[in-house]
Amino acid sequence: MKYTPNPQIIVRTIRGQRILVPIMNDMNALDSLYTLNETASFIWENASNGRSDTEISQKMVEFYEIESKIAENDVKTVLSELVHLGALLENQENAFSNE
Amino acid sequence: MNTLTFSLATIRFELQSADDSPPLLPPAYAPFITDSAGPNDAVYTVNLTDPALFPPIFSPAPPHLLWACETWRLGYAEDRAITIEIHNVNTDTWVPVAHLAPDFKTGRILHRSGRQALPAPFSLNYPIDQILVVNRLLHHRAGLVHASAVVLDGHAYLFCGPADIGKTTMARLWKQSGAQVLNDDRNIIRLTDHTVTISPSPWHGDLNEINPITAPLKAIFHLSQANTHQINPLDPVTALARLTATSVAPFYFKESLSKQLDTWSEVCTAVPSFSLAFTPNANVVDFCLVAPKNRAKTEICVITPDGVKVDSPGSADPGFLILQNPMHPGVGAGIS
Numbered sequence: 304m305k306y307t308p309n310p311q312i313i314v315r316t317i318r319g320q321r322i323l324v325p326i327m328n329d330m331n332a333l334d335s336l337y338t339l340n341e342t343a344s345f346i347w348e349n350a351s352n353g354r355s356d357t358e359i360s361q362k363m364v365e366f367y368e369i370e371s372k373i374a375e376n377d378v379k380t381v382l383s384e385l386v387h388l389g390a391l392l393e394n395q396e397n398a399f400s401n402e
Numbered sequence: 403m404n405t406l407t408f409s410l411a412t413i414r415f416e417l418q419s420a421d422d423s424p425p426l427l428p429p430a431y432a433p434f435i436t437d438s439a440g441p442n443d444a445v446y447t448v449n450l451t452d453p454a455l456f457p458p459i460f461s462p463a464p465p466h467l468l469w470a471c472e473t474w475r476l477g478y479a480e481d482r483a484i485t486i487e488i489h490n491v492n493t494d495t496w497v498p499v500a501h502l503a504p505d506f507k508t509g510r511i512l513h514r515s516g517r518q519a520l521p522a523p524f525s526l527n528y529p530i531d532q533i534l535v536v537n538r539l540l541h542h543r544a545g546l547v548h549a550s551a552v553v554l555d556g557h558a559y560l561f562c563g564p565a566d567i568g569k570t571t572m573a574r575l576w577k578q579s580g581a582q583v584l585n586d587d588r589n590i591i592r593l594t595d596h597t598v599t600i601s602p603s604p605w606h607g608d609l610n611e612i613n614p615i616t617a618p619l620k621a622i623f624h625l626s627q628a629n630t631h632q633i634n635p636l637d638p639v640t641a642l643a644r645l646t647a648t649s650v651a652p653f654y655f656k657e658s659l660s661k662q663l664d665t666w667s668e669v670c671t672a673v674p675s676f677s678l679a680f681t682p683n684a685n686v687v688d689f690c691l692v693a694p695k696n697r698a699k700t701e702i703c704v705i706t707p708d709g710v711k712v713d714s715p716g717s718a719d720p721g722f723l724i725l726q727n728p729m730h731p732g733v734g735a736g737i738s
Contacts, residue, residue: 313656315663317671320639324646324663327653329470336643 305394408434411601416442425525430604433614447510448525456498468654506537544592546650551589554581557620558600562648628679641675
């Protein structure tokens with residue numbers, strides 16, 4: 304699966320960490336500011352650059368020198384959360400790719 | 403022509419009256435009214451009484467409707483100008499009261515206000531005044547925050563938080579220690595080439611006191627209530643999230659919000675921020691004064707009435723999946 308950043312979300316990066324701020328139409332949406340630590344930012348950035356979850360896991364294994372199982376699990380969890388928050392959109396065109 | 407100019411953080415707004423009467427502002431604006439010459443950032447025609455001059459929001463849904471709350475809403479008129487409407491609670495209708503250029507630099511304002519959209523007591527009323535100001539401040543690397551501000555020995559300290567968290571209490575405690583209160587509810591942060599400054603706004607809280615002082619910002623404290631004092635330094639991105647959450651900002655315009663975040667990012671990098679849990683005790687002032695000097699990112703400074711104890715943090719950052727919502731329930735943008 305590949306992903307696209309939601310254009311209604313503004314992202315800012317400070318010292319490797321990111322804040323996600325949605326464009327809001329009412330006060331209830333103010334519950335939706337999120338910060339990503341360095342690792343979650345890594346996953347976000349790679350997803351935003353068009354990499355699939357498999358590719359991101361591989362990148363994590365190389366960058367952090369961790370086991371692939373751990374990387375896969377964390378990538379899956381973070382991406383799922385980012386999609387649930389509306390920060391990332393699943394790219395349905397690639398839903399049936401051989402990734 | 404009858405005109406009146408007020409200046410906030412040196413940004414000038416001119417009101418031009420459509421009739422023979424001079425523009426009239428609430429008493430809280432008195433420290434900000436100026437008769438000095440200078441370029442105006444924005445000019446508005448006020449004291450208009452003909453509703454026909456004010457087209458409604460084209461449709462009460464996105465993409466024309468940009469923001470809505472119980473008492474007002476903002477969106478595009480058919481001519482793509484910005485329309486602000488207030489809600490008449492008696493008739494359950496929306497009344498257009500402002501027609502503005504998309505950059506908020508010019509426009510006209512209907513002489514109506516309040517929950518019944520009655521003839522207004524002043525030429526500029528809530529929510530129009532704050533909407534105009536916040537949409538112009540961001541073009542000057544400035545913004546309005548829901549915070550009290552004090553100045554002591556030439557340095558400003560900012561205390562952020564939602565209603566009833568203790569902003570006014572904190573301002574009173576500092577005043578007892580010799581500080582000047584700029585404003586106990588809403589203040590303006592402005593970034594210049596060399597420094598970050600604080601200036602008051604006309605919108606105060608229970609402490610009916612505004613001092614038109616501009617001072618360099620020394621530290622930002624995000625308040626919570628506790629039985630003892632505790633101060634923890636915030637990393638810049640958490641500080642940015644907290645500051646954004648307490649901003650009175652145009653969250654409905656992507657470009658404007660982006661500009662505001664750019665300014666807040668620089669502010670949070672340049673000025674130390676802390677979470678401050680406190681109990682209303684005068685010695686909290688000393689604790690706040692110590693914090694910016696003792697700002698180690700990996701230390702947690704716990705300050706009790708008996709003295710200062712510095713601890714190292716406990717467990718390390720687990721590293722993976724830290725998606726934190728820094729918001730507390732009930733934190734609002736301060737624009738209701």
